[in-house]
Amino acid sequence: MAAALKLAGVRKSFDGFPALDHADFEAEAGEVHALLGENGAGKSSLMNVAAGLYAPEAGRIFVDGEEVVLTGPRDAIARRIGMVHQEFKLVRPFTVAENVLLANWRGRFAHGLREMERQIRTQAEQLGFAVDPRSRIDELSIAERQRVEIIKVLLAGARILILDEPTAVLTDEEAVRLLTTVRTLAARGTAVILVTHKLGEVTAFADRVTVMRGGRAVAVLDARSTTADELTKLAVGTRVTPPRRASSPPGARRIAVEGLQVARADGHMTVVDATFHVRAGEIYGIAGVGGNGQTELVEALTGVRAPLAGSVELDGAGDTTGASAERLRDLGIASIPADRFGYGLAGGLSVIDNFCVGQVHTAFYGSWLWTDGASMRKAATRAVAEFDVQGVHNMRQKSALLSGGNAQKLIIAREFSRDPKVIIAHSPSRGLDVRACAAVHERLLNARAAGAAIVLISDDLDEVLSLSDRIGVMTRGRIAAEFIAPADRQAVGRVMVHHA
Amino acid sequence: MLDQAASRRLLTTDAASQRSAGSLRVGRINLEVRQSIPLWLQALILGGAALLGIAVSAALLVAAGVSPKDLFDEFVVETFTDSGNFHSILFQAAPLIFVGVGAAVVFRIRFWNLGIEGQMIWGGIGATFVVLHTIGPPALRLPLMMLFAVLAGMAWVALPAWLRMRLGVNEIITTLLLNYVALNFLLHLLYGPWIDPKDAFPHSQQFHSFERLPEIGWGLSSALPIALLCTALAAWLVLFSRFGFYTKFVQDNDRMALAVGVPIKAVTFVCVLLSGALSALAGFVIATAQEGRLTQSFFEGYGFSGILIAFLARNNPIAAMIVAVLVAVLFVSGRSLQVFYQIPFAMVQLIQAIIVISVAASEFLIRHRLHWVH
Ligand SMILES: Nc1ncnc2c1ncn2[C@@H]1O[C@H](COP(=O)(O)OP(=O)(O)OP(=O)(O)O)[C@@H](O)[C@H]1O
Ligand SMILES: [Mg+2]
Numbered sequence: 001m002a003a004a005l006k007l008a009g010v011r012k013s014f015d016g017f018p019a020l021d022h023a024d025f026e027a028e029a030g031e032v033h034a035l036l037g038e039n040g041a042g043k044s045s046l047m048n049v050a051a052g053l054y055a056p057e058a059g060r061i062f063v064d065g066e067e068v069v070l071t072g073p074r075d076a077i078a079r080r081i082g083m084v085h086q087e088f089k090l091v092r093p094f095t096v097a098e099n100v101l102l103a104n105w106r107g108r109f110a111h112g113l114r115e116m117e118r119q120i121r122t123q124a125e126q127l128g129f130a131v132d133p134r135s136r137i138d139e140l141s142i143a144e145r146q147r148v149e150i151i152k153v154l155l156a157g158a159r160i161l162i163l164d165e166p167t168a169v170l171t172d173e174e175a176v177r178l179l180t181t182v183r184t185l186a187a188r189g190t191a192v193i194l195v196t197h198k199l200g201e202v203t204a205f206a207d208r209v210t211v212m213r214g215g216r217a218v219a220v221l222d223a224r225s226t227t228a229d230e231l232t233k234l235a236v237g238t239r240v241t242p243p244r245r246a247s248s249p250p251g252a253r254r255i256a257v258e259g260l261q262v263a264r265a266d267g268h269m270t271v272v273d274a275t276f277h278v279r280a281g282e283i284y285g286i287a288g289v290g291g292n293g294q295t296e297l298v299e300a301l302t303g304v305r306a307p308l309a310g311s312v313e314l315d316g317a318g319d320t321t322g323a324s325a326e327r328l329r330d331l332g333i334a335s336i337p338a339d340r341f342g343y344g345l346a347g348g349l350s351v352i353d354n355f356c357v358g359q360v361h362t363a364f365y366g367s368w369l370w371t372d373g374a375s376m377r378k379a380a381t382r383a384v385a386e387f388d389v390q391g392v393h394n395m396r397q398k399s400a401l402l403s404g405g406n407a408q409k410l411i412i413a414r415e416f417s418r419d420p421k422v423i424i425a426h427s428p429s430r431g432l433d434v435r436a437c438a439a440v441h442e443r444l445l446n447a448r449a450a451g452a453a454i455v456l457i458s459d460d461l462d463e464v465l466s467l468s469d470r471i472g473v474m475t476r477g478r479i480a481a482e483f484i485a486p487a488d489r490q491a492v493g494r495v496m497v498h499h500a
Numbered sequence: 501m502l503d504q505a506a507s508r509r510l511l512t513t514d515a516a517s518q519r520s521a522g523s524l525r526v527g528r529i530n531l532e533v534r535q536s537i538p539l540w541l542q543a544l545i546l547g548g549a550a551l552l553g554i555a556v557s558a559a560l561l562v563a564a565g566v567s568p569k570d571l572f573d574e575f576v577v578e579t580f581t582d583s584g585n586f587h588s589i590l591f592q593a594a595p596l597i598f599v600g601v602g603a604a605v606v607f608r609i610r611f612w613n614l615g616i617e618g619q620m621i622w623g624g625i626g627a628t629f630v631v632l633h634t635i636g637p638p639a640l641r642l643p644l645m646m647l648f649a650v651l652a653g654m655a656w657v658a659l660p661a662w663l664r665m666r667l668g669v670n671e672i673i674t675t676l677l678l679n680y681v682a683l684n685f686l687l688h689l690l691y692g693p694w695i696d697p698k699d700a701f702p703h704s705q706q707f708h709s710f711e712r713l714p715e716i717g718w719g720l721s722s723a724l725p726i727a728l729l730c731t732a733l734a735a736w737l738v739l740f741s742r743f744g745f746y747t748k749f750v751q752d753n754d755r756m757a758l759a760v761g762v763p764i765k766a767v768t769f770v771c772v773l774l775s776g777a778l779s780a781l782a783g784f785v786i787a788t789a790q791e792g793r794l795t796q797s798f799f800e801g802y803g804f805s806g807i808l809i810a811f812l813a814r815n816n817p818i819a820a821m822i823v824a825v826l827v828a829v830l831f832v833s834g835r836s837l838q839v840f841y842q843i844p845f846a847m848v849q850l851i852q853a854i855i856v857i858s859v860a861a862s863e864f865l866i867r868h869r870l871h872w873v874h
Contacts, residue, residue, distance in 0.1 A: 013532075014532055014533070015532050015533065015534050015535045055530055057530070302759060303761075304758055324761075325758055325759055325761045326761035326763055328761075329760070329761040330761070335759065337759065342753075342755055342756065343755055343756050343759045344756065344759075346748070346749050346753040346756050346757070347752070347753065348753070349752050353749075356745075357745070357749060357760050357762065358760060360742055360746075361742070361761065368741060368743065369741055369742075370740055370742075371741065371742050394535060394536045396536040
């Protein structure tokens with residue numbers, strides 16, 4: 001039987017730089033086929049070609065053995081290829097049903113909408129998702145939005161389902177639920193393509209795995225008989241050993257948070273009572289299911305949002321509650337935000353600008369009278385090399401065009417270039433490949449060794465457990481419990497779920 | 501609205517153009533977002549677009565009955581050889597430079613100041629106030645008039661700035677509507693307390709000679725050097741100083757700017773006040789260099805011109821100055837076309853529009869690269 005989807009010799013470049021070069025790929029009906037590779041290897045680009053979004057410069061596409069030319073996403077949908085993108089494509093102020101209807105037009109609007117709501121309910125039930133077709137996309141969590149995307153694609157009749165890093169934004173439990181659903185879909189004859197950086201998912205849930213490197217497929221393996229080590233070696237070229245936390249006694253108390261209360265812009269109070277302290281040379285991990293006040297806590301600690309009540313004290317500066325981001329940064333607070341292109345980078349500006357803005361106020365690049373372009377370029381070039389930011393062809397290129405992992409490295413380069421005293425890191429390794437992930441962790445551990453106090457907020461329990469000296473569990477806006485490393489995974493997990 | 505990240509990627513979506521019918525497929529045009537673009541290429545594209553616009557305009561004028569030779573004479577030869585023409589261009593240019601640069605500095609941070617005319621009116625009122633109340637000795641009269649003009653213009657724009665920063669009120673609406681308030685206040689003054697006592701016409705009394713901007717030789721008013729000086733200062737501020745570096749971040753992503761410690765409020769406020777001050781100076785130079793008194797209509801049309809100049813100059817103050825001079829050429833030559841060839845003034849506006857549209861369209865080529873795929 002011919003493969004459900006086959007791509008052969010695909011080439012695609014962006015502004016003269018090749019992202020795909022003779023890439024081959026094949027997925028069969030009824031299998032879960034994982035696609036693995038470093039950040040920027042070309043996974044999303046290849047899948048976008050299959051989904052009709054990118055027109056390849058060379059190469060052929062076959063669906064069920066028949067060669068096709070896809071002139072756009074609509075063509076791909078007609079061939080029953082559906083893709084859930086890494087960055088969701090939902091229209092936010094509209095409801096679930098309206099979004100699904102937009103992708104699956106059914107003639108008359110009012111009638112179509114009612115019909116659609118019914119179909120969404122049936123489909124959601126079949127998949128075991130709880131999705132209300134009438135709720136607005138705005139009100140949904142990331143995991144819920146993703147379910148909407150999957151339903152949208154399935155209702156369009158997809159037999160070839162491409163999921164681009166679906167689990168990057170999910171908690172462990174949600175990920176397992178999704179992947180189990182995916183297996184049932186495959187059992188019903190769908191070809192599922194699963195792009196991921198998580199090796200555990202590959203070995204546990206996929207049938208086969210294709211590994212990409214530098215724009216081409218370098219290996220196709222049986223997922224059950226391979227090991228994480230082998231996959232890493234194929235994807236990255238070397239073995240990657242995750243950095244280990246050396247035991248060292250912490251220093252004096254650096255930051256103390258007492259009874260902090262923070263509300264969202266809509267007035268809803270999401271941080272109810274956050275109390276903790278972090279010492280110099282210590283990593284304080286905050287574990288918890290996303291949406292329990294983590295974002296607002298980070299915003300308050302970095303000076304972006306003023307807290308309603310409570311206090312934050314910094315060693316040497318006294319009470320800094322409600323201080324501006326400007327002042328806090330002057331006092332040595334660095335931040336790695338979860339929303340990279342929302343809070344971390346100005347996408348339309350160059351790599352140089354994005355790097356240099358961190359220190360421009362300290363007269364590092366000339367006085368207020370004159371910013372010295374040459375020294376900016378030099379410093380940025382050095383940092384890009386030192387922090388191994390790849391995909392920078394030109395220092396003036398827009399930062400929005402960097403892949404996720406490299407965007408994160410650029411932010412880290414900026415934040416760590418000034419010897420921060422306190423680091424607030426929120427989901428710092430989300431969406432990063434194994435090597436980039438290890439690099440980020442190593443930077444955090446090095447900063448710890450250099451005496452920084454680090455607050456690590458993450459949905460990824462393994463990340464928190466392996467890096468932190470102490471762990472606070474955040475549920476419903478409170479630090480519900482604290483553990484000292486080495487903490488028991490089960491015990492931490494229980495607090496996360498039980499208090500939620 | 502799409503998720504921000506989603507739209508970022510969507511922008512980079514390839515648009516596969518329609519294939520030619522049947523099997524006669526030769527290829528298609530592929531669109532790619534440029535990663536960066538060298539300055540010379542950007543200048544070339546913009547210049548090419550402007551030239552195209554000019555060519556289309558010239559064709560229209562020829563079709564309307566102006567012979568190509570006359571066109572060339574009016575726009576090029578006369579501009580540089582006829583000293584009268586040359587003077588009136590430079591005379592026209594000064595206020596256009598002020599409004600153009602004023603709009604450019606504030607549009608850079610996405611604050612859409614549509615109240616240029618209102619601020620000009622207050623500039624004129626501020627200067628005239630000093631005259632009518634004989635504030636200061638004659639030797640200091642002009643500098644004081646200028647100071648009052650600037651302060652009045654800044655005060656007038658400070659309100660919308662404050663409303664937006666404190667309460668999120670859309671500045672497009674407030675600045676635009678405040679124009680009408682300013683205009684009606686001007687009319688109130690000119691028909692009431694400030695009416696000319698000599699001829700009882702609704703304009704202020706004639707300024708004394710020491711209340712008018714002096715000439716600097718060759719019949720040129722000192723308005724032009726002041727405008728050039730202000731341009732240079734604005735250019736330094738937004739292009740070379742640290743402040744200018746910050747404006748880029750306020751423009752591109754203000755949430756991120758706030759998080760990395762850019763003093764957004766200060767940057768916004770300074771840009772807005774500067775814009776108000778420059779607009780007020782446009783009013784000041786018209787009152788003190790051109791008209792010699794406060795009239796009811798000295799500001800008309802400058803609001804639109806300022807926006808247009810800033811747009812064509814892509815918010816660069818130096819470019820705004822050059823574009824302002826070109827717009828002055830268009831105005832002056834357009835006026836003689838009107839007189840000698842009975843070309844309606846609407847034609848001049850049409851030409852402006854054509855050039856704006858072609859430059860705006862060329863933006864697409866600056867952002868994207870087209871190439872042919874077989
Ligand atoms: N629309 C685009 N415009 C310009 N360059 C792009 C675009 N999309 C991707 N690239 C570049 O192409 C290369 C491959 O990117 P792609 O997004 O396919 O990687 P990926 O394997 O999906 O990485 P990640 O794991 O970070 O999602 C990268 O160098 C990236 O910077
Ligand atoms: Mg990707």
